[in-house]
Amino acid sequence: MRRDVFQAIADPTRREILNMLASQAMTPNGLAENFHTTRQAISKHVKILSECQLVKQEYSGREIYYHFNSKKLKEVDKWLQPFRTMWDSRFDQLDNVLKNLKNKRS
Amino acid sequence: MRRDVFQAIADPTRREILNMLASQAMTPNGLAENFHTTRQAISKHVKILSECQLVKQEYSGREIYYHFNSKKLKEVDKWLQPFRTMWDSRFDQLDNVLKNLKNKRS
DNA sequence: TATATTTGCAACCGAAGGGTTGCTTAAACC
DNA sequence: GGTTTAAGCAACCCTTCGGTTGCAAATATA
Numbered sequence: 440m441r442r443d444v445f446q447a448i449a450d451p452t453r454r455e456i457l458n459m460l461a462s463q464a465m466t467p468n469g470l471a472e473n474f475h476t477t478r479q480a481i482s483k484h485v486k487i488l489s490e491c492q493l494v495k496q497e498y499s500g501r502e503i504y505y506h507f508n509s510k511k512l513k514e515v516d517k518w519l520q521p522f523r524t525m526w527d528s529r530f531d532q533l534d535n536v537l538k539n540l541k542n543k544r545s
Numbered sequence: 546m547r548r549d550v551f552q553a554i555a556d557p558t559r560r561e562i563l564n565m566l567a568s569q570a571m572t573p574n575g576l577a578e579n580f581h582t583t584r585q586a587i588s589k590h591v592k593i594l595s596e597c598q599l600v601k602q603e604y605s606g607r608e609i610y611y612h613f614n615s616k617k618l619k620e621v622d623k624w625l626q627p628f629r630t631m632w633d634s635r636f637d638q639l640d641n642v643l644k645n646l647k648n649k650r651s
Numbered sequence: 652t653a654t655a656t657t658t659g660c661a662a663c664c665g666a667a668g669g670g671t672t673g674c675t676t677a678a679a680c681c
Numbered sequence: 682g683g684t685t686t687a688a689g690c691a692a693c694c695c696t697t698c699g700g701t702t703g704c705a706a707a708t709a710t711a
Contacts, residue, residue, distance in 0.1 A: 449555035450699080454624065461628065468657065480700055482659070501657050501708035509631035516625055518560065522567065523622065525615035556669080574687065586670055588689070607678035607687050 442491035444514045452476075453484045460494065460507035467503065548597035550620045558582075559590045566600060566613035573609065 448454055456470060467485060471478040485505055488494040493511045497504040554560055562576060573591060577584040591611055594600040599617045603610040 443555075443557075445557075445560070446555045449549075449552045451549075451551075452699090454551070457628075461631065466657080467659090476699090477701065478658085479660095479702085483699075486659090503658070509628050512625060512628050513632055515621065516629065519618060519622055519625070522563075522615050522618050525567065526619055558669090572687075573689090582669090583671065584688080585672085585690095589669075592689090607676095609688070 442487060444491050444493065444511055445518075447487055447491045447493055448512075448515065450484065452481075453488055456481070456484055456488065457493065457507060460505055461509070464497065464504040464506045466505070470505070548593060550597050550599065550617055551624075553593055553597045553599055554618075554621065556590065558587075559594060562587070562590055562594065563599065563613060566611055567615070570603065570610040570612045572611070576611075 448457070452474065455474075459465060459470060459473065467478055467482045470485070471481040474481060485494060489496065489505070491511065493508055495506045495508050497506060554563070558580065561580075565571060565576065565579065573584055573588045576591070577587040580587060591600060595602065595611070597617065599614055601612045601614050603612060
């Protein structure tokens with residue numbers, strides 16, 4: 440089952456899980472207490488996050504603490520990079536096209 | 546039908562479409578030529594991108610030129626912001642936890 | 652040892668996703 | 682005016698997704 444970081448962060452619940460784990464490692468039960476769903480539903484989300492390495496496991500007896508692996512989000516940041524210069528430049532793509540049309544006319 | 550930027554960029558084809566439109570506005574037919582799918586499939590993707598305003602339309606006769614709206618990607622960048630400091634700090638979350646445990650012990 | 656707790660796994664369900672084919676509309680072209 | 686051509690819309694199909702319930706395995710606790 441191929442998992443993709445972009446697909447992993449597409450779900451709002453999974454983004455929220457990442458936010459929680461960013462401040463503190465947590466168990467599935469601990470996470471589930473903060474949502475209005477079952478533990479199994481949360482475990483499924485965590486499994487998806489785990490499969491694309493956004494989360495790492497630490498075993499402690501019968502409990503499993505999930506840790507956030509921020510490095511994996513670099514992939515998203517990397518994809519975003521070329522676009523970042525665009526919105527910084529105060530001109531979006533449509534503005535540029537209109538500007539070019541005006542130049543051709545004059 | 547609620548559309549979300551995160552969900553929109555989850556699909557690799559849609560990310561590729563955005564990459565193309567970033568350099569040049571294109572029509573559905575023009576886009577479809579670069580993929581091994583039908584025009585209708587691409588149109589569906591473009592519609593999704595349009596619904597969350599990642600793309601804007603410019604009508605020219607019977608053709609429709611789709612323009613990339615980079616500003617909308619700021620939402621992703623904004624969500625990424627707090628995590629960016631984490632991977633910059635050379636310590637990921639797991640490292641910090643282990644470090645804390647070590648401090649408590651000593 | 653018996654019981655309670657934490658967790659993962661499997662089966663199932665309804666909704667949404669990505670794709671295709673067929674059709675209609677409207678502009679361009681002969 | 683008749684015919685291409687560009688595009689959207691609708692129906693359908695199969696797969697994936699998010700969620701649930703039920704159950705088994707393993708650790709903690711009495």
